[in-house]
Amino acid sequence: MADAADLLKTPLFDLHKELGAKMVPFAGYDMPVQYPLGVLKEHLFTRESAGLFDVSHMGQAWLVGPDHATTAAALETLVPSNMKELKPGKQRYTVLLNDNGCIIDDLMVSRPLAAEDDGRLMLVVNAACKENDYKIIAAALPDNVKLKIVEDRALIAIQGPKAAEVMALHAPEAAEMRFMEARPLEFDGISVIASRSGYTGEDGYEISIPAGAAEAIAKALLADERVEAIGLGARDSLRLEAGLCLYGHDIDENTTPVEGSITFCMQKRRKEAGDFPGGERVLKQLAEGTDTLRVGLKLEGRAPAREGAEIRAPGSEEIIGRVTSGGFAPTLGAPVAMGYVPSELAAIGTELELVVRGRALPAKVAEMPFVAQRYYRKPK
Amino acid sequence: MSTYFTKDHEWLKIEGDIATVGITDFAQNQLGDVVYVELPESGKTVAQEDEVAVVESVKAASEVYAPIDGEIVEGNELLVDEPAKVNEAAESDAWFFKMKLGNAAQLEELMSEADYKAFVETL
Numbered sequence: 001m002a003d004a005a006d007l008l009k010t011p012l013f014d015l016h017k018e019l020g021a022k023m024v025p026f027a028g029y030d031m032p033v034q035y036p037l038g039v040l041k042e043h044l045f046t047r048e049s050a051g052l053f054d055v056s057h058m059g060q061a062w063l064v065g066p067d068h069a070t071t072a073a074a075l076e077t078l079v080p081s082n083m084k085e086l087k088p089g090k091q092r093y094t095v096l097l098n099d100n101g102c103i104i105d106d107l108m109v110s111r112p113l114a115a116e117d118d119g120r121l122m123l124v125v126n127a128a129c130k131e132n133d134y135k136i137i138a139a140a141l142p143d144n145v146k147l148k149i150v151e152d153r154a155l156i157a158i159q160g161p162k163a164a165e166v167m168a169l170h171a172p173e174a175a176e177m178r179f180m181e182a183r184p185l186e187f188d189g190i191s192v193i194a195s196r197s198g199y200t201g202e203d204g205y206e207i208s209i210p211a212g213a214a215e216a217i218a219k220a221l222l223a224d225e226r227v228e229a230i231g232l233g234a235r236d237s238l239r240l241e242a243g244l245c246l247y248g249h250d251i252d253e254n255t256t257p258v259e260g261s262i263t264f265c266m267q268k269r270r271k272e273a274g275d276f277p278g279g280e281r282v283l284k285q286l287a288e289g290t291d292t293l294r295v296g297l298k299l300e301g302r303a304p305a306r307e308g309a310e311i312r313a314p315g316s317e318e319i320i321g322r323v324t325s326g327g328f329a330p331t332l333g334a335p336v337a338m339g340y341v342p343s344e345l346a347a348i349g350t351e352l353e354l355v356v357r358g359r360a361l362p363a364k365v366a367e368m369p370f371v372a373q374r375y376y377r378k379p380k
Numbered sequence: 381m382s383t384y385f386t387k388d389h390e391w392l393k394i395e396g397d398i399a400t401v402g403i404t405d406f407a408q409n410q411l412g413d414v415v416y417v418e419l420p421e422s423g424k425t426v427a428q429e430d431e432v433a434v435v436e437s438v439k440a441a442s443e444v445y446a447p448i449d450g451e452i453v454e455g456n457e458l459l460v461d462e463p464a465k466v467n468e469a470a471e472s473d474a475w476f477f478k479m480k481l482g483n484a485a486q487l488e489e490l491m492s493e494a495d496y497k498a499f500v501e502t503l
Contacts, residue, residue, distance in 0.1 A: 039438040040413030233412070233439050302416045302463070304436055328415040328438050335416075357418075357434065 010056035011154040011211040012218055019222075019229050027127035029057040032231040039233035043330040046200060046238055047371070050160035051230035052221050055199075058155055059130030060208060063121040063137075065145035068111065071119050074145040075109065078137060080257060080276040082267035083121070089113035091180045091195045094265050096133060101256045101278020101285075104136060105129040106247050106265075108206075110182035110195055122182070122193065124155065124206070126247045154214030159204030159238075161374060162226040167194075167205055170220060174205060179375035187217055199235065201242025201373040240336065241329045243296060243368025249307060250294060250324045250338055258285040259340070261294040292321065293346040296368035297337040297354065299361050304328045304335035305354035311339055312353045312360065320345065323354060329370055336370045337363070384487055385496035386447045391471055394487065401447060402475040403435065403466065406500050412437040414466040419455030420477055426452060428486055433476050435466060447490065449482035 007030035016023065021032030032054065034042060045051060065071035072083035081094035091110035095103045108124040125133045138147045158167060168175040171185040174194060182195035185207075193208040209217050221227050236246070245251045251260040256278065263271075263286070270276060274283040299305060304327050311321035326337030337354065345352065348367055353360035384392045389407035392399040408414065418434040426432050426446040433444035433455075455477045458465060465474040481487075491499060 033439075034412065038412050040415070043438065237438050302460075303418065304416060304441070306441060328436065330415075330438060 008057070010054055011214040012054045012056060012156070015215050015218055016054065016229075021229070021231060024232070026232060027057055029127065031057060032229070034231040034233045035229045037228060039231070039237065040330050042228065042230045042234035043237050045228045046160045046202065046230055046234060047331050048161070050158055050162040050166055050204070050227045051200070051234070051238075052218060052227050053157040053159065053230050053235055054154070054218070055157050055206065056154040056214070057127035059123070059125040059127065059133065060150040060153055060155060061123045061125070061134065061137075062148040062150065063123065063141070063145055064148055065119045067119045070142075071121050071145050074141050075121060076270070076276065078140055078277065079109075080266040080270045080279070080282065081109075082269055083109065085267075085269075086111045086121075088115075088118075089181050089183050091182045091197055092265075095251070095257055095262070096136060097257075097277040097282075098253060099277050101280075101282040102253045103247070103251045103255055103257065103260065104253060105133050106245065106251065106262075107133070108195070108197065113183045122208075128248060150208075152211050154209045154211050155206060156209065156214065156218055156221075157198050157200075157204060157206045158221055158227065159198045159200040159202045159230075161203060163202065163204035164376065166221060166224050166226050169224070170217075177205075177376075179203070179377045188220055190217060192217070196376060199242070199244055200238040201244070201369055201371055201375075202238075203374050203376045236325075237327055237330060240325050240327060240338070241331055241369065241371040242373060243338070243370060245294075246325055255294070255340075256282055256285060256290070258282060259290045259292055259294065289343055291343060292340045293343050294324070294338055295341055295346050296366040296370060297323070297326070297339060297352065297363045298366040298370070299335045299337065299354060299363045301361060302328075302335065303356055303361055305337050305356050305361060305363070309337070309339075310355040311341055312355060313345065314351050314353055314360075314362070326354075331371045336366070338368065341365070383493060384447070384490035385493060385499075386445070386490055387499065388445050388447070390444065390447050392447050392487075392490070394481070397481045397484075398453065398478055399448065399450065399481055400475045400478050401444075403444060403470055404496070405470045408467050408470040408474075411435060411442060411466075412439060414463045417459040417463045417466065417476070419457075419459065420452045422452055422454055424452045425482075426450060426479070428483075435463075435476075444476055446479070448479075448486040450479040451482065452477055452479050454478040
């Protein structure tokens with residue numbers, strides 16, 4: 001394990017200490033896993049009110065090219081999503097793929113709203129993947145598109161049903177944003193870039209802030225009784241309930257977006273053309289199916305099945321899959337998991353067994369998200 | 381009645397030849413909110429250091445070890461329905477199991493409450 005002295009600190013490190021956080025090494029950073037409230041209450045508080053998360057360890061970067069078409073085309077050589085038609089002020093979830101069509105990382109991409117920012121795309125990538133991602137992206141870019149890594153900004157998230165009303169007190173224009181929209185905002189007079197998205201299944205924002213202003217903004221939000229600081233522990237249980245993948249666990253360099261059940265990140269034009277790394281394989285999988293699929297699993301009883309637990313068909317000793325994320329879902333008061341199973345056993349309701357400490361626990365393939373998402377979408 | 385503690389953060393209260401075993405307040409605090417407890421079956425013979433129970437928080441699963449040799453005589457069914465009791469009353473109502481002492485001499489190796497407190501200070 002890394003020595004605490006070698007760990008990187010986010011701009012909010014001092015605040016975490018002040019708040020009494022329990023710090024743990026995570027992706028090379030000294031990060032708060034929980035605050036005195038504890039994982040369970042932090043989780044429930046986020047679902048009921050609003051939670052503030054420090055996600056400054058994640059990688060922020062810009063792609064900068066002469067115009068949107070050029071920059072989007074450059075990014076499209078690495079990802080299976082439609083970046084060319086991404087509208088100004090919109091954000092999109094995508095994945096970097098290797099030549100096997102497997103996932104190098106998952107990331108958020110947003111196109112700035114302002115016309116003068118045409119040709120720029122903002123990327124937010126996973127902390128543990130960022131060095132590798134940047135290397136791969138930089139190597140693939142044409143001469144007229146540059147990768148500019150952002151080192152001087154913090155990233156925080158405010159998530160939960162009361163996130164919007166609290167945010168509006170400091171940045172009134174935030175209220176106009178819809179799910180997966182991104183734009184610059186003035187937060188108490190500080191220029192920030194916000195997106196209406198997150199990793200909890202709740203409505204909320206992720207806010208990119210100049211490092212020096214991060215603590216002031218975090219404190220302004222935390223001063224509101226509707227907001228509590230939330231650690232990585234609850235962040236993980238919240239995203240699990242929301243059915244969202246954790247890179248390196250639920251998706252990785254051995255899984256394609258089809259196997260990972262995240263084909264929603266692939267828009268029509270890209271799915272038809274297959275003009276991305278591993279495209280031929282991914283298209284074949286889309287047409288013919290895959291051997292395995294990521295599914296949600298609900299267990300009977302209270303015992304959680306965690307990452308690595310074997311999956312079996314009832315009455316069989318054969319290992320047919322493994323749990324990739326699992327734990328107790330505080331909102332449901334019951335254990336849930338996700339994992340890979342043979343495609344013929346992936347239908348909702350299929351009965352399976354998860355092996356925990358040598359005992360086979362009955363489970364069923366279940367729909368995800370486990371807890372309904374409450375994103376602030378445009379009325380249809 | 382005497383109470384002993386282990387380096388694995390368990391406590392034992394001895395009454396006659398029966399030990400009541402639980403996890404310490406320090407341990408429950410480290411674990412965080414307990415959401416599931418798995419208890420040993422009555423009648424099971426266990427050796428010191430055997431994994432006999434499991435306590436799970438939202439974050440992770442942890443083993444509870446047999447602090448001494450013996451035979452399990454009872455699991456605390458209260459914890460099956462209300463695992464959160466472990467956080468509220470780790471060193472009283474939320475005991476994990478009772479066991480019949482198999483080798484009372486092993487108690488000599490365990491820590492007193494004062495020794496345990498000093499041990500926790502070093503962590």
